[in-house]
Amino acid sequence: MQTDCRNCPFKTIATSMLSECSLDQLSNNHLELKLKKGESIIKQGTYSTNVVFLRTGLAKIHIAGPYTEQIVKMVNAPSYLGLPTTFGSKINQYSVTAVSDAEVCYIDLEVFQNILDENKEFTREIIQEFCKNELESFNRCANRTQKLIRGNMADAILDFADKIFKSDSFTLPLSQTEFANLVDTSRESVSRVLAEFDKDGIIKVNGRQIDILNKKSLILVSQNG
Amino acid sequence: MQTDCRNCPFKTIATSMLSECSLDQLSNNHLELKLKKGESIIKQGTYSTNVVFLRTGLAKIHIAGPYTEQIVKMVNAPSYLGLPTTFGSKINQYSVTAVSDAEVCYIDLEVFQNILDENKEFTREIIQEFCKNELESFNRCANRTQKLIRGNMADAILDFADKIFKSDSFTLPLSQTEFANLVDTSRESVSRVLAEFDKDGIIKVNGRQIDILNKKSLILVSQNG
DNA sequence: TATAGATTGTGATGCATATCACAAAATAAT
DNA sequence: ATTATTTTGTGATATGCATCACAATCTATA
Numbered sequence: 001m002q003t004d005c006r007n008c009p010f011k012t013i014a015t016s017m018l019s020e021c022s023l024d025q026l027s028n029n030h031l032e033l034k035l036k037k038g039e040s041i042i043k044q045g046t047y048s049t050n051v052v053f054l055r056t057g058l059a060k061i062h063i064a065g066p067y068t069e070q071i072v073k074m075v076n077a078p079s080y081l082g083l084p085t086t087f088g089s090k091i092n093q094y095s096v097t098a099v100s101d102a103e104v105c106y107i108d109l110e111v112f113q114n115i116l117d118e119n120k121e122f123t124r125e126i127i128q129e130f131c132k133n134e135l136e137s138f139n140r141c142a143n144r145t146q147k148l149i150r151g152n153m154a155d156a157i158l159d160f161a162d163k164i165f166k167s168d169s170f171t172l173p174l175s176q177t178e179f180a181n182l183v184d185t186s187r188e189s190v191s192r193v194l195a196e197f198d199k200d201g202i203i204k205v206n207g208r209q210i211d212i213l214n215k216k217s218l219i220l221v222s223q224n225g
Numbered sequence: 226m227q228t229d230c231r232n233c234p235f236k237t238i239a240t241s242m243l244s245e246c247s248l249d250q251l252s253n254n255h256l257e258l259k260l261k262k263g264e265s266i267i268k269q270g271t272y273s274t275n276v277v278f279l280r281t282g283l284a285k286i287h288i289a290g291p292y293t294e295q296i297v298k299m300v301n302a303p304s305y306l307g308l309p310t311t312f313g314s315k316i317n318q319y320s321v322t323a324v325s326d327a328e329v330c331y332i333d334l335e336v337f338q339n340i341l342d343e344n345k346e347f348t349r350e351i352i353q354e355f356c357k358n359e360l361e362s363f364n365r366c367a368n369r370t371q372k373l374i375r376g377n378m379a380d381a382i383l384d385f386a387d388k389i390f391k392s393d394s395f396t397l398p399l400s401q402t403e404f405a406n407l408v409d410t411s412r413e414s415v416s417r418v419l420a421e422f423d424k425d426g427i428i429k430v431n432g433r434q435i436d437i438l439n440k441k442s443l444i445l446v447s448q449n450g
Numbered sequence: 451t452a453t454a455g456a457t458t459g460t461g462a463t464g465c466a467t468a469t470c471a472c473a474a475a476a477t478a479a480t
Numbered sequence: 481a482t483t484a485t486t487t488t489g490t491g492a493t494a495t496g497c498a499t500c501a502c503a504a505t506c507t508a509t510a
Contacts, residue, residue, distance in 0.1 A: 065367035065446070066376070072363050084359040087352060093360050110292060113349070115426040120342045127341070134309040135318050137359065138297050141366040142290035145409045148496070150292070175457065184370045186498055191459055206505085207458095223291070373466070400487065411468055416489055432476085432488095 006042060009080045010055045011102075014125035022115045022122075025048055035098045042082045042096040050106040052081040057116040058164065062181070063094040071174075071182040073140070076164050077102070082131070099173040130136055143219025144184050147225065149222055152183040153193045154222035157203065168212040197221075228257055235280045239350035244290045247340045247347075256331040267307045267321040274315060275331040277306040277357045282327025283389065283398055287406070295400075296407040298365070301389050302327070305442040308351070324398040369409050372450065378418045379406040379447035380427065386437055393437040422446075 005015075011204040018026070030053075035041065041052055043066060055078045061072040061081075072094065075081065085093045086109055098104075116123050144152060155177070163169050172179065176190045183190070197203045202218050204211040212218060230240075230251040238360055243251070255278075260266065269289060270341055281303045286297040286306075297319065299449060300306065310318040323329075341348050369377060381404070386393050397404065401415045408415070424426045427443050429436040 003362065037439065063367055065371045066383065067371045070367040070371070072366070082368070084356040084363075087356040088360050094363060116348070116352070117345045121363065123341070123348060124338070127355070130352070130435075131309040131312040133312050133359060134362065137362040138286075138288050138309075138319060141297070142288055142295040143360070144366065145369055146290045146292045146295070177457080187458085188460080188499080190498065195459075202306050402487080412488085413490080415469065420489075447467080 003027070004164070005030070006057070012053075012078045012080065012125075013104070014080075014122050014129065015053075015078075017121040017125060018115065018119055022119055025111060025115065026107065029108055029111040033106065034105050035099055035102045035104060037100050038100050039102075039105055040095065041098055041102070042085065042092050042094070043187070044095040045091050046090050047090055048086060048092050049109045051083060051086050051109055051112045052096070053105040053107060054079050054081050055103040055105055056123055057098055057104075058100040059096050059097050059102060060099050060178070060182075061220050069181055070184070072157070073136075074099070074164055074173075074182075080126075083126070083130075087186060092153075104107065105206060149183065149185045150193055150221055151223070151225045152185070152195070155192070156217050157181050157197075157212070158222060159216075160210075168215065172208040172209060172210055226254070226390070230255070231307075232294050237303045237305070239279075239347050239354070240303075240307070240323070242346040242350060243344055244250055244338065247344055249338060250340065251332065254333055254336040254430050258331065260327045260329060262323055262325050262327075264323050264327075265320065266323055266327075266329055267310065267317050268363075269317050270315050270319040272315055273311060273317050274334045276308060276311050276332040276334055276337045277321070278332060279304050280307050280328040280330055282323055282329075283325040284321050284327060285403070286321050286398070294406055295409070296403060298361075299384070299389055299398075299407075305354070308355075311339075341347075374410045374414050375399075375410065375418055375421070375446055376448070376450045377410070378422070379443050381408050382422075382435065382437070382441060383440075383447060384433075393440065395435060397433040397435055410423070 005023045006020070008015075025130050032055075033220055035057070041059060042048065042055070055077065056077045058074065058075055058076045059081065062069050064070075080121070081096050082092070105215075112212075116126065143155060147155070160170055162166075164170075173209070174182065176194075177187045180187045181192045194205050197218075198205045202212075202221065204213055230248045231245070233240075257280075260282070266279075266284060267273065271338045279300065281302045283299065283301045284306065285299055288297055289295075300321075306321050306329075307317070318426075337382050339349065368380060372380070384449045385395055385397070389395075399407065402421075405412045419430050423430045424441075425442070426436075427439050427446065429438055
């Protein structure tokens with residue numbers, strides 16, 4: 001299915017800087033797909049020469065660790081996916097899976113590379129993106145390894161509220177097992193800490209529905225455990 | 226001090242793809258410095274608009290975690306340093322420190338950006354580099370958080386041997402405290418595990434001199450703890 | 451609407467490793 | 481050389497959290 005990228009209402013900042021010509025090239029060389037919650041977008045170990053544009057929806061990036069699957073981070077639209085793994089190697093080095101219904105566009109690497117070559121502003125934005133990701137990656141890793149579970153859980157909840165849903169009330173798009181993989185802990189601990197936060201009046205938990213009641217406390221927990 | 230970058234024998238793959246013109250631009254717009262072991266190259270929290278080229282020597286990238294300083298990774302020459310933090314923000318988001326005597330070139334961000342704009346091949350290589358780093362970052366984080374100390378220590382030792390020194394005999398360029406910050410553990414544990422590995426005949430430890438005696442065992446420990 | 455499978459809640463136990471506390475070496479500074 | 485400072489070795493103790501075990505829900509699917 002080919003749609004006109006010029007009129008796509010879901011452009012990233014980078015994409016909005018493309019020349020008409022490059023947008024046309026994109027239009028003619030992408031495959032648009034509607035995915036349902038839980039469907040795979042990129043699969044680790046699989047051969048691929050496509051960059052993916054997440055047009056709408058929410059996805060998790062996850063990687064097979066030495067013992068368990070680790071959720072590296074959550075990504076919401078609009079965003080490019082799989083740049084590191086597609087540029088770096090023909091075999092995908094991590095997986096991306098939709099955690100909500102989503103629309104994605106598969107773009108051939110050669111086309112993407114060509115667009116990079118021809119659009120300086122676009123390239124700058126993409127490089128900015130890489131830099132931001134690398135910094136976030138450093139910080140996330142330092143936090144995860146140094147903070148106690150309560151701190152990491154608080155971080156994750158704040159992240160969902162501020163970065164993903166932009167609201168202090170939301171329904172977790174992950175099971176407790178997945179949530180555990182995101183904050184590097186066990187499923188049981190997730191359950192316990194969520195109950196603790198609820199008992200302390202910091203959040204209200206109702207199934208997967210989470211309402212932040214006392215954000216200041218939550219930030220304090222994030223800082224001190 | 227301005228030297229001619231054309232004749233610099235320490236180019237990265239990326240740099241070797243620059244046009245004569247861009248090389249001249251580099252030559253006229255960089256500051257070359259000789260640093261001694263322990264001296265700071267980039268300092269977190271400090272204002273900077275320079276990209277750094279590590280011409281010779283070995284450096285550590287480190288970041289202030291919530292509780293302790295974490296060594297993110299070791300980098301040896303030739304390599305660019307500080308791209309993520311310089312592109313992303315004017316304030317350095319992490320530190321880089323020489324752990325051996327080193328030569329570095331400071332390049333103004335504007336000049337570097339201009340060189341990116343004018344050299345497609347160079348840009349491709351730099352992007353490749355970003356991709357490689359991000360993948361490594363994902364894996365390093367998954368390993369660090371999931372593996373036990375012995376596994377992470379084994380990884381670090383193998384990394385020094387294979388990636389940094391390209392030899393199974395080397396002297397650690399870090400104190401045990403720093404080594405602990407690299408593998409996310411305590412100084413005491415580093416001491417103990419090093420003694421264990423020695424006792425088991427996997428490595429020979431003599432002060433900071435390390436000789437890998439049984440690489441297969443070391444790899445096994447890396448995989449299974 | 452019944453039934454199987456997945457998800458969640460919660461106690462009891464064990465373990466890896468941090469922390470504390472010093473002593474012994476090794477380096478650096480005077 | 482001598483003293484001060486940093487680095488390292490090693491035992492004892494404490495603790496955060498994983499793991500195990502099983503019951504209670506909740507959710508798909510026949």
